[in-house]
Amino acid sequence: MTDGNSSVVHPSVFILVGIPGLESFHVWIAIPYCLMYIIALVGNCLILYCVKVEPSLHQAMYFFLCMLSLVDLALSNTTIPKMLGTLWFNSGEIHFEACITQMYFIHTLAGLESATLLAMSYDRYIAICNPLRYTAILTNSVIVKIALAASIRSFIPTLPLPYLLTRLSYCQSNTVNHAYCEHMAVARLSCTDISINIFYGLVVALFIGLVDVILILLSYFLILRAVFQLSSRDARIKAFSTCGAHVCAVLVFYVPDILSIIVYRVGKSVPPHIHILIVNLYMMAPPMINPIVYGVKTKQIRERVLKMFRRWN
Template identity: 55%
Template structure:
């Protein structure tokens, strides 16, 4: 078959590759068709959930508030994260379509990592939103104006782009004179770096720096926001008021745990889990890209009364 010839030829001594080959999930190639079933199911739920969430927020004027604008940003980011990786992964599982150009690989990597950084920034912005709503409720409307929200979104985008722009250039300068087969379902930065036949210390350090900077700084400010929120909530007179105030944060706390836990675990396993089987690396990396986009609209749909009521009304109308 031509593709097999290409794969065997991918181990050539070409130091400036025009084509890479994605292996899918190493060691589980025979199970790709079965693995595609949960992957496709989760991807479908993520698409439907986030599109429904965007539709509900857009069509319901009462949801045109700061909290829901941030939720809109989160839904758009989750859609990009899902669609930038899953179509190619499913084509590997279903059609054995492993080939990807070096340029397309770099573009996929840029979108993947940029929007992951943006999601972290939006979760931080949502923590600030909860802090203002609970600690400074009388100033909420004057602090979080539409202009401020737009600037926060622009700042999140700018930070992500500035941090990710160097990656394609750093990778382009590396020679790839060994295998061009990427042991992954998509073009993840470290998976590509590991194929280079040159000193990749700077690439490794830069990747670790970005991970520590984003996760460390954003989590630190999120934690600081919740310390202040907790103090304010505990100062409220009645238990009912405390539960009501803290209840508005439950969805956001779930979103934080769903996003940061797999990111941290995947990063630790990828860099330090040398004895962990390769397919565990890949499954964990896919988990952190697919699970939050699927769960975020479900959590916010169930936990946020305004969205829940609007969804119930929407389905009630369609049933008649």
Template identity: 55%
Template sequence: MPQEGNVPSSNSTSSDPSVFFLTGIPGLEDMHLWISIPFSSVFAIILLGNCTLLYVIRTEPSLHKPMFYFLAMLAVVNLVLSTTTVPKILSIFWFNSREINFSACLVQMFFIHSFSMMESALLLAMAFDRYVAICNPLRYATILTNSVIVKIGLAALVRAVVLMAPLPFLVRRLPFCQSHVIAHCACDHMAVAKLACADTRINSIYGIIIAFFIVGLDLMFIALSYVKIIRTVLSLASKEEQLKAFGTCVSHLFAILVVYLPGVLSSVIHRFGEQIAPYVHILLGTFYLLFPPMMNPIVYGVKTKQIRDRVCLIFQGKSI
């Protein structure tokens, strides 16, 4: 099949070292237009769902609580993650616009990885919120004050920026003397680094350390919170009280599954699925970026009565 547009072959060198090319879904180039339909639909749902969620939380007084402030932060993270990746992906699918400036690629890489880390931190913050609400209900208002919520949000942002800031510099220092064709829809760290004609072990080790120790710690503390929550709930006298307490955690548990399961699945397949076609890895990696931002507002919209009622009023053209 002939090369489309201005994309050089994977074995060629580029005359301009500042220009790279994204392949989209390698092996499925003929289907890019069809693949763009679910991608654009998901993007529309992400924009509509998260913007609606932010509006509802801002305008509904009963939602001015710590859990929903964290949810609003999560919605902002979801919007940033999707808007830094999907427009370029769609331009590849629709217009074969595969060229990307190397600096723009590094910026996209930083946003993808730093805001993914923020997403994990906010899920941990929401687990802490549920722990305080169920295990220390009388101290809830004094522990999770507005200033504490702001500090938690800033801490999540600073942690992500500080830990992900080295990634662009680790990639920029590498020499790219051969192919400039990135076999991906977006500028993933290792997808770019493996094009270098130099040793990339530092990049690989740093990425593994971040993934296992930082995200792993978040998951460990989330699990610890829920162990304490379950012990407290099971000590309640009546089944009705137990179900009510568990009911306040359902949305958050769904959000945890939505964020972490695709990532674990993608990681396992990437490392052990050597016989799987490359386009499956790319689709899973992209799915991991887009599925949580799409599902989070849906999960909370369905499971939270205040949000559900307010959204119904908005779409019926009524006011409260």
């Protein structure tokens, strides 16, 4: 099947295999995946609800948390429903255009989550290093500008990715050895040169992921320096506690990503299903864990949720 140019061959559909090598366990693997998906949906919706109805949460930190919850919801719905269909019902067929669209939003939303975590680290930096001017610096207009800048920074760099895939000819297999349409997993099915795909994918990863990690580490270096200058031990503990949930969110998001990169670049002898499981964890763990951590660490959210459950009972 061609796209109008006889030199470019596109399959009408791709076949997602799920987790190669573990096909006999797909049904059982899908059960925890489904539970993680449900927890992510319920948890992030509760975060959004609590911030909306609780006036004390109408401040920058929780507006960024809402942004994180929205990104997590979008990321979960972009990947997990199709993944569950593949694992449970062996319905791995996905149209070429749908695969390219899924790929674009996966990479874009992952970049937006990274940008949101960076914005939240800036919020913690202002809260601890310049607390008296917190509300003056992080006004509603500034929050909107940060959210807009994060969105632009995430959506624009990934715009070439669909073109880089549609320009390739797929004259070999149409079977994607992955649980979803990941950029390089699809590109490797091509029988034409994919060096540009490899190069641009690396550039985007460095531009988004590496820069964000460096800036987050810098913000925490400044935070730690400010905290250790506090004379009171209780003040230091309180300052550290305000960063606990964000540190957990950062680790949950970046550690599986870093492990995936290490396994892919270094561990050539590592079975493919190990790499796929790690990447799936990178997609599914943050949306599930983030609302749990912030729900436990944030008194107002915890009390609002408990109050809501008592009302139902």
